[in-house]
Amino acid sequence: MANKYVYFFGAGKAEGRAEMKDLLGGKGANLAEMTNLKIPVPPGFTITTEACNIFYRNRGRVPKGITDEVGKNLRRLEKLSRKKFGDRNNPLLVSVRSGSRFSMPGMMDTVLNLGLNDNTVKGLAKKSENERFAFDCYRRFITMFSDVVLGIPKEYFEEILEKRKSEKDIDLDTDLDTDDLLFIVKKFKDLVKKRLKKPFPQAPDRQLKMAIDAVFRSWNNPRAKYYRKSHSIPDNLGTAVNIQLMVFGNMGNDSATGVGFTRNPSTGAKELYGEYLLNAQGEDVVAGIRTPKGLKELKKDMPSVFKELIDITKRLEKHYRDVQDYEFTVENDHLYMLQTRSGKRTATSAVKIAVDMVKEKLISKEAAILRVEPAQIDQLLHPIIDPNASYTVIAKGLPASPGAATGMVVFNADRAVELSTEGKPVILVRKETSPDDIHGMDAAKGILTAKGGMTSHAAVVARQMGKTCVAGCDDIEIDEMTNRFSVQGKTIMEGDFITLNGSMGEVILGEVPLMTPELTGAFGVLMKWADSFRKIGVRANADVPRDAQVARDFGAEGIGLCRTEHMFFAEDRVNIMQKMILAKTVEDRKKYLDMLLPMQKKDFVGLFKAMDGYPVTIRLLDPPLHEFLPKMEDLMVEVTKLELLHADKGLLSEKKSLLARVEELHEFNPMLGLRGCRVGILYPEITRMQVRAIMEAAKKKVKIYPEIMIPLVSMKEEMQAQKEIVVQVAEEVQRKFKTKVKYLVGTMIELPRAAICADKIAEEAEFFSFGTNDLTQTAYGFSRDDAGKFIMEYMNTAEKCVGCGGILEKDLSCPDCKRVYEQRADNILNFDPFQTLDQAGVGDLIKIGVERGRGTRKDLKIGICGEHGGDPASVEFCHLSGFDYVSCSPYRIPIARLSAAQVVIKENMRNRASRKAAGAKGKKRRKSAR
Ligand code: PEP
Ligand code: MG
Numbered sequence: 001m002a003n004k005y006v007y008f009f010g011a012g013k014a015e016g017r018a019e020m021k022d023l024l025g026g027k028g029a030n031l032a033e034m035t036n037l038k039i040p041v042p043p044g045f046t047i048t049t050e051a052c053n054i055f056y057r058n059r060g061r062v063p064k065g066i067t068d069e070v071g072k073n074l075r076r077l078e079k080l081s082r083k084k085f086g087d088r089n090n091p092l093l094v095s096v097r098s099g100s101r102f103s104m105p106g107m108m109d110t111v112l113n114l115g116l117n118d119n120t121v122k123g124l125a126k127k128s129e130n131e132r133f134a135f136d137c138y139r140r141f142i143t144m145f146s147d148v149v150l151g152i153p154k155e156y157f158e159e160i161l162e163k164r165k166s167e168k169d170i171d172l173d174t175d176l177d178t179d180d181l182l183f184i185v186k187k188f189k190d191l192v193k194k195r196l197k198k199p200f201p202q203a204p205d206r207q208l209k210m211a212i213d214a215v216f217r218s219w220n221n222p223r224a225k226y227y228r229k230s231h232s233i234p235d236n237l238g239t240a241v242n243i244q245l246m247v248f249g250n251m252g253n254d255s256a257t258g259v260g261f262t263r264n265p266s267t268g269a270k271e272l273y274g275e276y277l278l279n280a281q282g283e284d285v286v287a288g289i290r291t292p293k294g295l296k297e298l299k300k301d302m303p304s305v306f307k308e309l310i311d312i313t314k315r316l317e318k319h320y321r322d323v324q325d326y327e328f329t330v331e332n333d334h335l336y337m338l339q340t341r342s343g344k345r346t347a348t349s350a351v352k353i354a355v356d357m358v359k360e361k362l363i364s365k366e367a368a369i370l371r372v373e374p375a376q377i378d379q380l381l382h383p384i385i386d387p388n389a390s391y392t393v394i395a396k397g398l399p400a401s402p403g404a405a406t407g408m409v410v411f412n413a414d415r416a417v418e419l420s421t422e423g424k425p426v427i428l429v430r431k432e433t434s435p436d437d438i439h440g441m442d443a444a445k446g447i448l449t450a451k452g453g454m455t456s457h458a459a460v461v462a463r464q465m466g467k468t469c470v471a472g473c474d475d476i477e478i479d480e481m482t483n484r485f486s487v488q489g490k491t492i493m494e495g496d497f498i499t500l501n502g503s504m505g506e507v508i509l510g511e512v513p514l515m516t517p518e519l520t521g522a523f524g525v526l527m528k529w530a531d532s533f534r535k536i537g538v539r540a541n542a543d544v545p546r547d548a549q550v551a552r553d554f555g556a557e558g559i560g561l562c563r564t565e566h567m568f569f570a571e572d573r574v575n576i577m578q579k580m581i582l583a584k585t586v587e588d589r590k591k592y593l594d595m596l597l598p599m600q601k602k603d604f605v606g607l608f609k610a611m612d613g614y615p616v617t618i619r620l621l622d623p624p625l626h627e628f629l630p631k632m633e634d635l636m637v638e639v640t641k642l643e644l645l646h647a648d649k650g651l652l653s654e655k656k657s658l659l660a661r662v663e664e665l666h667e668f669n670p671m672l673g674l675r676g677c678r679v680g681i682l683y684p685e686i687t688r689m690q691v692r693a694i695m696e697a698a699k700k701k702v703k704i705y706p707e708i709m710i711p712l713v714s715m716k717e718e719m720q721a722q723k724e725i726v727v728q729v730a731e732e733v734q735r736k737f738k739t740k741v742k743y744l745v746g747t748m749i750e751l752p753r754a755a756i757c758a759d760k761i762a763e764e765a766e767f768f769s770f771g772t773n774d775l776t777q778t779a780y781g782f783s784r785d786d787a788g789k790f791i792m793e794y795m796n797t798a799e800k801c802v803g804c805g806g807i808l809e810k811d812l813s814c815p816d817c818k819r820v821y822e823q824r825a826d827n828i829l830n831f832d833p834f835q836t837l838d839q840a841g842v843g844d845l846i847k848i849g850v851e852r853g854r855g856t857r858k859d860l861k862i863g864i865c866g867e868h869g870g871d872p873a874s875v876e877f878c879h880l881s882g883f884d885y886v887s888c889s890p891y892r893i894p895i896a897r898l899s900a901a902q903v904v905i906k907e908n909m910r911n912r913a914s915r916k917a918a919g920a921k922g923k924k925r926r927k928s929a930r
Contacts, residue, residue: 010043025240027099044244052238268352383514397473405446413440468502530901537885545606560887600693676712772866
């Protein structure tokens, strides 16, 4: 049988189903599902994502077979709708919409009212007995088709429209009369002719073909690509195209268009949530041109439609067992559902909805845990405004995305990126945002828009990104030309500070202190459930008691890494530390170590107290020396200056001898120099002081389980040498203070040789903690301090011409050297290995380390303490590799807890499925044996 590329839906029956998202995209699969559920959906058909991939393989052409299939389905649609495509009396009009496997809101293209031309528009006017309506559709179609298909930006058309409105002194599009629209349509067509040197395409078949191609092409437009990259959506999925009978929300005041959610996507509350516009088409709601009404008012405007909408959406939520985000249109009092999909939501609402749905017996605990995206939890930990702070609210808008943010005002996306790369916090202020602003939104701490409702682009995208957003704040008047906005007689310029309270919709003058919220309620419940599933421990990387306490509050079960050198960054300590490092003799060094000992002890007492009863892994000093030494160049300048000024002899000689020592200690490659266990081996008195501080801190009345960790070991002998000192001092202190402490001595595995020789190292080490920061650095040979520059480039190679480095056009031609490519090259890197564990290379080293280490010592305790410890994919990897725990920064603890539970649940699901498959096979065998 020939491949099928088009799936029809209509009249209560569809060829597709909800499970066919890969092939039909989310929108297409759900339109099919709703049709099968006998929900009123305008009929239509979906061209598959497979066709999109063929389109790309075919260098931008749809093969004839697919075009024929489209033709057949169009005839079917004509028959069902009793209208005819291109008919001058009773024209069939369609919408052409994109829709991939994953929802990518606003990133790809859509064309509405397709099939209109100079003749069919008259037919539509006659049939609807509404000439104004027909020409309103025509002007919309010309704008969208020109923007999406012909490449003429919609702003040119908007300019004509706005000019007419201001000439007539009207504010709203709906106030334009038929003559205005006839005039505007003519102007639009003139514009197209002028820019393209040919008239606006009139043949509906050609319009359809061009629109399908354009939607396929929009899969690879820059904003879609950016979105995919930032949401880890694979590039090879392709988009489906949905071609559907047009229903009209702009037929008068008994028509409307709207969007909604079955629960509040911001808070998770089970309440009416959504908005609509009378006499409008879909894009009007999202574009934020008119301010929509809340759904509550639909009850008054259209009572029977309202009731039907509530019934349908309740059914949808129950059927899908998840919050639905829906779109609808009312045409002459008839309700049509245009879309339903699982609703994007803030972390707060994701957690609340998941927990509520378990209580409502809609889903299981496992499903609830899988529903919450671990990375999203970050949003819950976002700051709020300090309740004790006083501040001045200068404007109020809609509370579009919760949290609070403070920063400098900027008025465009590029500037937001520019300033944020300089490390400045920025608030992006726009009249309204569009997908072209996405990079700026990503860079900003918060987003403020003057127009648009709760489902406007700014609101939807900000919620998804977890950014604070105040939308539709029409109190403010933005002047983008001069980069300022005015409100209440005040003028706020670019660079001025404002604060946004996204939970209340408040815009606040100046900087306001922010606070991290406490996690209670549904969050606590979900975390508890997660803990009941996960098998791997979760610890924190924390160096000071305050962080250790935060970590405990977030559920850490111990400390996996205390970087002791960080304890000496404080102003009153860094000088002593510096002097200790610069000391030339053992006596001198001991003098400074004696000063450091009580400080260390005090820190450890604090850490042990916060972690009472839990293990605390303390890493012995691992100072890359350059972080503690004065800069050699600065000292040289200082000495030269003192010489020229004939300064005080004593001071000069002090600086000179300091310079000489710094020169002595200078390293060309400090990351590979005197750091890690090498420091303790060269200066054993440092190791002694630290172990003494740890063991003496143990006198306090708390249960302590110190795990003393030797850093940057590559040979068993290094481990052995340091362990000997550790054990000697530890035993000595215990004898002296008559204490008994259960301690372990282990090492970090952060060098490839250590992983490979793990069997030998495990003869000495009682635990391993994989230091994946250094392991990544040394496995790749990428400097962790400098690699950012080329890693970004490596992640972008697919965009570039292999020959000359020019940025490739959509058709894969290079504008610089004119080469044309058949297909894109792969990116050299698809992720930053310092953020996400490189499972292929570094991961293999880890697996070798685990296997060989446990080969020697069966009960070897194994953890990870590199930055990857809080990354969901890496947590999964650690679980599957048999780790005992992961350790990450305190604010990532909940993410790690949830990820660790999810991997177990997924594992259980896989096991159940394979047992079921094996059972079915066995049954079949037994049956055939009979
Ligand atoms: C590591 O290398 O992964 C590690 C945790 O240590 P640091 O980042 O301090 O080098
Ligand atoms: Mg390290």
